[in-house]
Amino acid sequence: MEILDMKRAAELIEKRSFAELKAALGEMMPADTAELFGELSEKGDSFSEKELTLMFRILPKDTAAEVFTFMDNDMQVTLINAFSDRELKAVLDELYLDDTVDIIEDMPANVVQRILKNADPEKRKQINELLKYPEDSAGSIMTTEYVYFRRDDTVFEAMERIRAVGIVKETVYTCYVTDRKRLIGSVSLLDLVVADDDELIENVMDSNVLSVPVHEDRESVANLFSKHDLAAVPVVDNEERIVGIITFDDIMDVMREENAEDIARMSAISPYEEGYFKTGVFRHAGNRIVWLLVLMLSATITGFITGQFEAQIAAVPLLVAFLPMLTGTGGNCGSQSSSMVIQGMAVDEIRPKDFFAVILKELGIAGICSTALAAVNFIRIMIFYHDPVIAGIVSVTLIGTMVLANLLGCVLPMAAKKLKADPAIMSAPLLSTIVDSFSTLLYFSIAMAVLK
Amino acid sequence: MEILDMKRAAELIEKRSFAELKAALGEMMPADTAELFGELSEKGDSFSEKELTLMFRILPKDTAAEVFTFMDNDMQVTLINAFSDRELKAVLDELYLDDTVDIIEDMPANVVQRILKNADPEKRKQINELLKYPEDSAGSIMTTEYVYFRRDDTVFEAMERIRAVGIVKETVYTCYVTDRKRLIGSVSLLDLVVADDDELIENVMDSNVLSVPVHEDRESVANLFSKHDLAAVPVVDNEERIVGIITFDDIMDVMREENAEDIARMSAISPYEEGYFKTGVFRHAGNRIVWLLVLMLSATITGFITGQFEAQIAAVPLLVAFLPMLTGTGGNCGSQSSSMVIQGMAVDEIRPKDFFAVILKELGIAGICSTALAAVNFIRIMIFYHDPVIAGIVSVTLIGTMVLANLLGCVLPMAAKKLKADPAIMSAPLLSTIVDSFSTLLYFSIAMAVLK
Numbered sequence: 001m002e003i004l005d006m007k008r009a010a011e012l013i014e015k016r017s018f019a020e021l022k023a024a025l026g027e028m029m030p031a032d033t034a035e036l037f038g039e040l041s042e043k044g045d046s047f048s049e050k051e052l053t054l055m056f057r058i059l060p061k062d063t064a065a066e067v068f069t070f071m072d073n074d075m076q077v078t079l080i081n082a083f084s085d086r087e088l089k090a091v092l093d094e095l096y097l098d099d100t101v102d103i104i105e106d107m108p109a110n111v112v113q114r115i116l117k118n119a120d121p122e123k124r125k126q127i128n129e130l131l132k133y134p135e136d137s138a139g140s141i142m143t144t145e146y147v148y149f150r151r152d153d154t155v156f157e158a159m160e161r162i163r164a165v166g167i168v169k170e171t172v173y174t175c176y177v178t179d180r181k182r183l184i185g186s187v188s189l190l191d192l193v194v195a196d197d198d199e200l201i202e203n204v205m206d207s208n209v210l211s212v213p214v215h216e217d218r219e220s221v222a223n224l225f226s227k228h229d230l231a232a233v234p235v236v237d238n239e240e241r242i243v244g245i246i247t248f249d250d251i252m253d254v255m256r257e258e259n260a261e262d263i264a265r266m267s268a269i270s271p272y273e274e275g276y277f278k279t280g281v282f283r284h285a286g287n288r289i290v291w292l293l294v295l296m297l298s299a300t301i302t303g304f305i306t307g308q309f310e311a312q313i314a315a316v317p318l319l320v321a322f323l324p325m326l327t328g329t330g331g332n333c334g335s336q337s338s339s340m341v342i343q344g345m346a347v348d349e350i351r352p353k354d355f356f357a358v359i360l361k362e363l364g365i366a367g368i369c370s371t372a373l374a375a376v377n378f379i380r381i382m383i384f385y386h387d388p389v390i391a392g393i394v395s396v397t398l399i400g401t402m403v404l405a406n407l408l409g410c411v412l413p414m415a416a417k418k419l420k421a422d423p424a425i426m427s428a429p430l431l432s433t434i435v436d437s438f439s440t441l442l443y444f445s446i447a448m449a450v451l452k
Numbered sequence: 453m454e455i456l457d458m459k460r461a462a463e464l465i466e467k468r469s470f471a472e473l474k475a476a477l478g479e480m481m482p483a484d485t486a487e488l489f490g491e492l493s494e495k496g497d498s499f500s501e502k503e504l505t506l507m508f509r510i511l512p513k514d515t516a517a518e519v520f521t522f523m524d525n526d527m528q529v530t531l532i533n534a535f536s537d538r539e540l541k542a543v544l545d546e547l548y549l550d551d552t553v554d555i556i557e558d559m560p561a562n563v564v565q566r567i568l569k570n571a572d573p574e575k576r577k578q579i580n581e582l583l584k585y586p587e588d589s590a591g592s593i594m595t596t597e598y599v600y601f602r603r604d605d606t607v608f609e610a611m612e613r614i615r616a617v618g619i620v621k622e623t624v625y626t627c628y629v630t631d632r633k634r635l636i637g638s639v640s641l642l643d644l645v646v647a648d649d650d651e652l653i654e655n656v657m658d659s660n661v662l663s664v665p666v667h668e669d670r671e672s673v674a675n676l677f678s679k680h681d682l683a684a685v686p687v688v689d690n691e692e693r694i695v696g697i698i699t700f701d702d703i704m705d706v707m708r709e710e711n712a713e714d715i716a717r718m719s720a721i722s723p724y725e726e727g728y729f730k731t732g733v734f735r736h737a738g739n740r741i742v743w744l745l746v747l748m749l750s751a752t753i754t755g756f757i758t759g760q761f762e763a764q765i766a767a768v769p770l771l772v773a774f775l776p777m778l779t780g781t782g783g784n785c786g787s788q789s790s791s792m793v794i795q796g797m798a799v800d801e802i803r804p805k806d807f808f809a810v811i812l813k814e815l816g817i818a819g820i821c822s823t824a825l826a827a828v829n830f831i832r833i834m835i836f837y838h839d840p841v842i843a844g845i846v847s848v849t850l851i852g853t854m855v856l857a858n859l860l861g862c863v864l865p866m867a868a869k870k871l872k873a874d875p876a877i878m879s880a881p882l883l884s885t886i887v888d889s890f891s892t893l894l895y896f897s898i899a900m901a902v903l904k
Contacts, residue, residue, distance in 0.1 A: 027660060028660075029660060029662060029680055030680070031679045031680045031681075159645065162642075162645060162646075163645065163646050172642060173625050173641070173642075189625070189641055189642065189645065190614075190624060190625075190641065193611065193614060193615065193641065193645070194614075194615050208479060208480070208481060210481060225704060226704045226705070226708055227483045228481055228482070228483045229483075229701040229704070231683075231700070231701075248683070248700045248701075248704070249681040249683075249700075251704070252677060252678045252681070252700070252703070252704065252707065253678065255704065255707050255708070255711075256678055256707070256799060259707075259711045259795075260795055260799070262715070263714075263715065263718070263791050263794075263795045264791065264792070264795075266715070266718075266791070267787045267788050267790075267791035267792075267880065268784055268787065268788060269788050269791070269792070275796075275801050276792060276793075276796045276801055276802060276810075276813075277801070277802075277806070277809070277813075281813060281816035281817055281820065282820065284813070284817045285816075285817045285820035285821050285824075288785075288788050288817065288821055289820070289821050289824055289825070291784070292781060292784055292785065292788075292821055292825055293824075293825060293828060295780060295781065295784050296777055296780070296781050296825055296828070296829065297828075297832075299776050299777035299780040299781065300777055300832070302776035302777070302780075303773040303774055303775070303776050303777050304773070306772050306773045306775070306776065307770070307772075307773040310769040310770070310772075310773075311769075313765065313766075313769050313772055314765075314766050314769050317762040317763075317765050317766050318759065318762070320758050320759075320762075320765055320772055321755040321756070321758045321759040321762075322755055323755070323758070323775075323776075324751050324754035324755055324758065324775075324779065324888050324892065325748055325751035325752055325754070325755050327776065327779075328747060328748070328751040328754075328884065328885060328888060329744060329747065329748050329751065331783070331881075331884065332720055332743070332744055332747050332881045333740075333744065335719045335720065335880065335881060336719050336720060336721050336740050336744075338719075339715050339716065339718070339719035339721070340716070340719075340721070340728060341728075342715075343711075343712055343715045343716075344727075344728045347708060347712070349727050349728055349729070350728060350729075354729070357729070358728075361728075361729075361733060361736070364733035364737075365733055365736045365737045365740065368733065368734065368737035368741070369737050369740055369741050369744055372737075372741055372745075373741070373744055373745060373748055376745060376748070376749075377748065380749075380752070428719065428787060428880055429783075429784045429787060432780065432783065432884075433780060436776050436780060440776065
């Protein structure tokens, strides 16, 4: 399959070769078409909103809405503003409910109002319902478009229902069986296909069905999907009544976003919503500067400690030469253990009950690593400086620093989790700053005790 | 649904209440059952292999194989060793091909031989075929169990085929249409369900079908899934012939593993295969110690630089007090920009063509952040030390360090990618070490020039 590139698309529009453009667009995957729109819009003034709207209008009817869902926010707003009410309604009718809600969540208020105005009343009600769920909850990523049967429906009736509702999305591959709205089982489309037409649903359904509460955190839902290899999971309210379903495609997005969020937090960056390029330089700077300031000012504590030992430094200036290695290694150890623990907690491998097992493990690791590094370090200093006293001071400090760094690296993230904060905050940058102070203090204290 | 906990399960086995145990196990999700086996085996001697094998034998026939796939490696080996050939064959017959290959990949050689000996000849051939693909390739995660039709099959024939092959996995939700093994289209089970029985496949199929080459990197495949919201993708050889398919459940595993790998590498840890608890203390230490040593020895460069300025330090000991803040902030900036760029490249948002755009962006961010931090810092030093010269030296060094840190933070990972190395290596720990040397050198050089 050939992908229409930006240059060729621009050419075709300029030449007004719409038939050719339409044919070429018809052969592209919706996500690629959406990307093409994005690239064209970035070309700026040579390619105006008018031309983009025009290009959207010649998209094949059956894929236009899908292309729309793959577009980024700015492009969607641009198009909605260019649409007539009728056009907007046509696109909205084709959109899946969960996609509509995703789109609305990031839109300016006036656009949201226009969308709600043009949605049909039933859909509007459902959209408003879905918008109420807190961000990051199961409710916020579910869709209310799913198929359900009663236990005394026949397979034939069930298949007729599927054909009738006309949802053409993954959401029908698992259907649910309810009894007065309460979830009592699930049945896959494949089960229906292989079953006899007059078989009752209750005989083909699987009554072992997992579900998630509507307020469950979406990261936990993602862990559940991945643990059980799920394609979909029903979402239930407090009374175990099914209110929607979540499908794997939304979960893949959640996994990506949560991962990006963790990596950002672990690097002392406030999580950002849009992509790297979509986010402006000032916004990027804003996301980074607060932590930089906090950490910079915390680092002055280490500076302050160093300042207290000015006399010692003046007397034995060589001492300063080993400080970067000590603080650096402490930071690296803290970074290693905290990232293991943060990642382990994110995928639900490390749980609160494992607290002491993790501490023991990290102490063991710190013991092995610090002994080895201290030995290498002792030999190195002896070779280059022939000073067993300094070598000893540095090596002992190294062991103390590494043990503490590994300990804090696991304790702080677990404590953050306990306090309902994001463990990822307690990662390398903050840890390094804390460990720096400690190792500096320990180093000069030992040096003072030994050398004076 | 009630989950049988470890204590209760142990009790039931001790009391030999097998009927009750069987009923309780029958109500659990396979992944939870597998977890229960793991927990029981960790209890150690009070719960022997014999009891675990016994418990596996009373699992309901239809879920035993699935439970087996969810178990960890050690447990699988334990059970295989306890199985008779007949039992092993029974489990193998129920396993999906891709799961079998996943299991085999991590097994000791003698167990692999026993598995291959007990698989039927056709399956054995396919397993051997799949084992040939390099780790991390599309081939290594695909399954050869998929359903394909010819263009002139009817919908009725297609449905009969699906019923006949009896695959009860997600793999049949998208079927493929081939022409002499060459992929020409896809058709979803839902398309078949809603179409008329005598319609030809070529009229219901979608000829816009994405595929991936068998040697494609699995991370790229995951990006493709997530970009296009795919449930499955066919894998093709050099001649565009379909050789297997990859489904979303395997992709969710890939996403997890790749995330964990990136986070480990970004924290200077060699990626590890097993989970946190499964990996022994010595193995953990081994994964961390190499980088710690490399970084520790690199940090001596900074120490060496500091050593060259001993005279200056002895003359103005106050200088040392600002060093931790300078190196710390440099490390934080490098960590921020590298993690953004590494993450952006991992999800294919940042591509090689974006090289200069990224550099420009990072320079802009560094400009804003460093100006702000330098100003705060200048004021702080003036307040506490009333020394405009030192304040100036520190602030100028801070700006230089931050700009360089942001620059290296984006250039090094992109250069690594260009050289086909993993960009995640060029992250915080290594960067900090490099930036430390630079900032120390810059700081003392400026100080020397100004103060002398």
